[in-house]
Structure formats: C-alpha cells, structure tokens
Amino acid sequence: MSKTSCKILPVIIGIIFILAIIFFFDIYSSQIGFRVQADERSVSDIHERGRLKNEMPEIKFGKSITNLKSKFSKSDKLACSVSSILDTNVFNQTTEFTLNKEKNILTYKKENYPIKMVNITENLFDIKIKKKKNLLGLRSFYLLEISALYTEDDIYSTLAILSTNVFYKMLINELAKKEELTYLRTNLVKLKHRHKLSLCVLQEDIDKLMLENNNKREGIIFKNYYPLKVLQDKKSPKTEKQKLLLEKLHTNFLTGKIAAYKIFDIKKFTKYHNIMEKLANQYNDFLSYINPHEFYLYFNPITGLIEPIGFSIVESKETPKNIIDIFSNITPKDLKRKKDSSLIPGWFDIKEINPYFKKDFKGFEFIKEISRKNIIKIKSGTWNIANDLIIPQNNIVIADKGTKLNLINNAKIISFSPIRFKGNQDSPIIIDSKDSSGGILILNTDKKSLLQHVTFKNLANPKISGWEQKGAITFYESDVDIKNCNFIGNKNGDDYLNIFGSNFSIIDSKFQNTFADAFDADFSKGIIKNTIFQAIRNDAIDTSASDIKISNIIINKAADKAISIGERSNIKLKNITIENSNIGIAGKDLSIVKAKNIKIINCEIGVTAFQKKAEHGPAKIYLEKLITKNLSTDYLLEKDSELFINKHKQKVNAKKLRKKLY
Numbered sequence: 001m002s003k004t005s006c007k008i009l010p011v012i013i014g015i016i017f018i019l020a021i022i023f024f025f026d027i028y029s030s031q032i033g034f035r036v037q038a039d040e041r042s043v044s045d046i047h048e049r050g051r052l053k054n055e056m057p058e059i060k061f062g063k064s065i066t067n068l069k070s071k072f073s074k075s076d077k078l079a080c081s082v083s084s085i086l087d088t089n090v091f092n093q094t095t096e097f098t099l100n101k102e103k104n105i106l107t108y109k110k111e112n113y114p115i116k117m118v119n120i121t122e123n124l125f126d127i128k129i130k131k132k133k134n135l136l137g138l139r140s141f142y143l144l145e146i147s148a149l150y151t152e153d154d155i156y157s158t159l160a161i162l163s164t165n166v167f168y169k170m171l172i173n174e175l176a177k178k179e180e181l182t183y184l185r186t187n188l189v190k191l192k193h194r195h196k197l198s199l200c201v202l203q204e205d206i207d208k209l210m211l212e213n214n215n216k217r218e219g220i221i222f223k224n225y226y227p228l229k230v231l232q233d234k235k236s237p238k239t240e241k242q243k244l245l246l247e248k249l250h251t252n253f254l255t256g257k258i259a260a261y262k263i264f265d266i267k268k269f270t271k272y273h274n275i276m277e278k279l280a281n282q283y284n285d286f287l288s289y290i291n292p293h294e295f296y297l298y299f300n301p302i303t304g305l306i307e308p309i310g311f312s313i314v315e316s317k318e319t320p321k322n323i324i325d326i327f328s329n330i331t332p333k334d335l336k337r338k339k340d341s342s343l344i345p346g347w348f349d350i351k352e353i354n355p356y357f358k359k360d361f362k363g364f365e366f367i368k369e370i371s372r373k374n375i376i377k378i379k380s381g382t383w384n385i386a387n388d389l390i391i392p393q394n395n396i397v398i399a400d401k402g403t404k405l406n407l408i409n410n411a412k413i414i415s416f417s418p419i420r421f422k423g424n425q426d427s428p429i430i431i432d433s434k435d436s437s438g439g440i441l442i443l444n445t446d447k448k449s450l451l452q453h454v455t456f457k458n459l460a461n462p463k464i465s466g467w468e469q470k471g472a473i474t475f476y477e478s479d480v481d482i483k484n485c486n487f488i489g490n491k492n493g494d495d496y497l498n499i500f501g502s503n504f505s506i507i508d509s510k511f512q513n514t515f516a517d518a519f520d521a522d523f524s525k526g527i528i529k530n531t532i533f534q535a536i537r538n539d540a541i542d543t544s545a546s547d548i549k550i551s552n553i554i555i556n557k558a559a560d561k562a563i564s565i566g567e568r569s570n571i572k573l574k575n576i577t578i579e580n581s582n583i584g585i586a587g588k589d590l591s592i593v594k595a596k597n598i599k600i601i602n603c604e605i606g607v608t609a610f611q612k613k614a615e616h617g618p619a620k621i622y623l624e625k626l627i628t629k630n631l632s633t634d635y636l637l638e639k640d641s642e643l644f645i646n647k648h649k650q651k652v653n654a655k656k657l658r659k660k661l662y
Helices: 003-031 043-051 067-071 077-086 152-159 164-178 208-213 237-254 266-282 332-339 657-661
Strands: 091-100 105-108 111-119 124-129 140-148 186-193 196-204 220-223 296-299 306-309 367-370 375-378 382-385 389-391 396-399 404-407 412-415 419-422 429-432 439-443 449-452 454-457 471-476 480-483 486-488 495-500 503-507 510-514 517-522 525-536 541-544 547-558 561-566 570-579 583-588 592-601 605-610 620-629 633-637 642-645
Touching: 140 186, 164 186, 164 266, 196 208, 220 237, 266 306, 404 412, 495 510, 510 517, 517 525, 541 547, 547 561, 561 570, 570 583, 583 592, 583 620, 605 620, 605 642, 605 657, 633 642
Parallel strands: 091 186, 375 396, 382 404, 389 412, 396 419, 404 429, 412 439, 419 449, 429 454, 439 471, 449 480, 454 486, 471 495, 480 503, 486 510, 495 517, 503 525, 510 525, 517 541, 525 547, 541 561, 547 570, 561 583, 570 592, 583 605, 592 620, 605 633, 620 642
Antiparallel strands: 091 105, 105 111, 111 124, 124 140, 140 196, 186 196, 220 296, 296 306, 367 375
C-alpha cells in the first residue's frame, strides 16, 4: 500500500463514521419528533417533544399539533393561520429578565424597572411597572413560572411541561391575532432570580393599553357572566354611561327583547366560534381544559356591539353557573344576518334612549331606493332631517349636486354603507345643522366613500345616552376620499372630522372655526394635501398610531398645536406653513416625524419632542429647510427624545413637558 493510500484511508473512514452518526441521529430525532434548529423553536417543536416525554405522563397534549397542517384544507383560512403560527419562533432568546424581589426591581437589558408585584399563586405573578415607565410597551402584565431552567440546553425539556391549559390559551390568542380579533400579547421569556433561571409565560393585562394594541378605542371590558362583571376599577363619566347602556342592552338580550345580532358583533363571534370549534374537533381534550364561553368581552363604544377577547392565562375564580352560553343564543339565522340589510345595533331599538328612531330609511320622503342596483339616493332639494337616518349595509348612498340637508333635533346620519356625495364648485352639497345638534357616522363599510364639493356646517358629535362619538363626522373602519370639501364651525365634540382605522385622502379642502380639534386620525393611513386650517380652537391635525403624508398645508391660528403627532405615528411633512399658533409641531410617544420645507411664524413654541404617555417612549423629529420667525421658544426637547434641525442634533433643554403642555 502506498503512502498516499495510507494517508487517505483514515480520512475516508472518518467521513464514513461521521455520516453514520448523522444517519442514526436523523432516525432517532425523527422517532422522538424533535427537530434540531439553531434559531427557530416553534410551538410544534415544543409540544412534539413534550407529548412523548415518558417522565411526564400527566401532560396530555392530544394529537400532534403538526397534524393541524394536514387536518385542515389549504383553502381554509384558519389552516393558514395555524401553519403560520407553527412556523413562527415563539421563544425569543434575547428576552430575559432579572428579578430582585427584595428591592422590587425587574431588570431588562441592564435597565432597572421599579415594580409592584403580587403573588396570585405560588408561580403566578401580577406585575405593574411603577414611576410611569413601561417594559416592552407594557405597564401591567402577568408572569407564569413554568419551571426551573438550569442550562440553555434544557430549554426544550422544560418547555415540555408547559401545561395543556396554558398552551391552548396561547394558541387561541395567536389564532385570534391572525383572524384580526382582539387578542392578548403572550410570549415565553426567561427569568433570573437568586441565581436560578426559570422559564415563564408573559401575558399582558386586560386593560386600556391592550385595547390600543388592538387598534381599539377605550371601552368597557367585562367578563361573560350574569350579572355583568366590569373590569375597569377607575370610574369616568364616559365609561359609567357606557356601563349603564351595556347593562340595559345585556338584560334586554337575556330576556329576549333584543336579538343576538343586534348586541353582538356577529362577524367577529363567527370567527371566534370557528376557532373554538376546529380546535375542539382537532384535540380530544380541548374542551376538558378550555370552556369556550369563559372569555372576556369588549363593548365597542363606536359600533355599540360586543366583541370577544382572547383567553387570559389567569384562572377565573367565578362559578361556572354564572357563565352565559352566548353561542346557544346566536342562531344560524343570526349568522346569516351578517349579509342582511336589517343589521342595526340594538341600542337603536330602545325607545326610551332614542324616541325619534325610525327602523329604516323608507319613511323619509326624500329617499329613493333603487333595489336592483343597491342604491339609496337622496333626492335633490332642501330637506330637514329631524329623525335618525339609518342606512343598512350592502348599499351605496348617493346625493347629487345642490342637495341641502339640515340635521335638527339631535338627528344623525348613520350609515353602514359607503356614501358618494358629489357636488361641484357652483352647486356644492351642503350638510348643515341649524340647531347645532346633528352629526354623521359612517362605519364598517366594505367599499370606499367619496365626498366631493361638500360643505359641512354647525355639526355636533352624535350621541345617545351612554353612546357618544368623538367627531362630528366619523369614519370608522371605512375608507374615504375627500376632495374640495369645507368643514365649518362645528359646535361640539373633540374633533370635527375623526377617521379611525381607515385609509383616506383629504385634498384641496378647508377646516375653519372648529370647536376643538379640526382633524384627528387614529390607527389610519392616508394623505392630506393642499388644505387650509383656519381659526382652530385646539389642534389642527392630531394623529395617533397613524401613517400620513402631509404636504402643501397652511395652518393659521391653531389655539394649541398646529400638528400634534403621537403614539407611534409615522408622519412625513413637506411644504408646511404654520402661523399665529401656540405650538408648531409636537412629536411624542415613539412617533417619527420627517419634515422638509417648513415655515413656523409668530408662534409661542416652534417644535417639541417628548414622551407624554408612560406606556410609550420618546419621539424623533427630523427637520430640513426649517424657517422660523418671531418664536417665543424655538424648541423644547426632553431627554431621550431626538430633534435634528438641518441635520444638526439639538441639545436637551426641557423636563416634564407633559405637565407644562397639557
């Protein structure tokens, strides 16, 4: 044998040996259902491992979670959601907390957070962040300790003891998120305490911040019991009115006076029911651990309908006899009413709340119904509306040039269908309220609305006892294009125009002499262009969690902020002129503002950047080609927020701006 052969032979033997190890390891790993991955550790990995752990016979996970992929058809939307969840890394190795119980300090990424901690059970902690701080965008959350985690290599074996109950609740919340239902942020984290490393389930509390995360307005949250159990401890005039209305509706529903589809959001409950039903069909033990009726509910203050909320990991102490079986009261007829034109919330049926209510639009002489085209036409002319005009879904509402509507006697236009009001420059459509009592609400439309050459005058925010809108005109989850419109002199409400959860455009329009804010965008995306704001008694433009491009705007005499940008908004400004206002541009609460060609003249404060709400964080503002004149203060900048003017970073010069400016 040659020397070369002698050298090669050991190499060949080594390669064969390594391949053999890989081959047998592959067989072994497939037998125990455990996939080795460097970075991705999915829910299916966790439970496939845990299900077959012989040393934990008390844990019964039913059928393998991975069977969900083959169980549901590819066309099933839920199947796509489940597959997405199973392929998602739910364990983030960088999320690690250190707890000092003696000092009530929780440390994350070398930053200390003062906390108030209550032991609900031996391994469940209720944690609240103090001193107006937030941790990962949370101020109140639960930590459920699963087990001790002695080494990094023990992650999979310790995850195996994650209880079936908790896992199912985590899965329900993930599926709810995929189906665009209200859910609770839930994740796995590591916790160090006294040199011990533990694995925990972290879940946010059910509170106002949870609603904001789900793009919801603050409203009543309650448990699915009778009598109602409301979660909010702090009382406010608005929530107290909502509670009284909710109690009346709830009682009327239970006594059969109101049908289920008039108090519950049937579309959302149908999705929720499908999640529960399919999980129950997939897992034999699902209903042994989860009561599908024992969930939290949210009373949406805009739609006036009740929506489901995902499951909490905190076990309820209530007796099951108090739980209401909602689904037994929602009949197949109710589910079909999702497409029924008579779908109107239940609060309109209560005569003592709204004695002027007409059950449909057919009693109005100026309404013409074109059934074959699903068109509801408002005839040309001048019309007084003294009763609520309610337009059901699956229609298009149109009005021609020159039409004049006068909303009096607290009358409201409430439409579940898009509106197409098209006037022209010589003959605009005018919607007025001579007694300053009428308002407009467009909600949950499936097509875009259009307002063109429409003038709104003297309107007020719609309200009934316990139900009240912020804006005199509100578009809720209803896209809209607004062109050449005037919004003049509203008499009540926080906003003249409020757009919530919608795509929009406002072009060549004007806001003038408003009662408070002129325009407010919440959780929306759009553009504002070539528009004038004049004599605004509060903010001209106010945004929350929105993405908006604003260009060619003139703002004159805004009593508070010309442009107020808050709560994770992403705003681009270009060619903006602000004059004779209190504050030019205010950025706050994790918002990012990029602005170019800005003029701020004769104002008290030019620019501010700060953190207003503890659950959010600092703001960033980038200004290029800024021109200022006659400002009392050029800018106010808090620590941690950032302000760049012409690419030069400005120095911090202010503290506690929230107290000074609000």
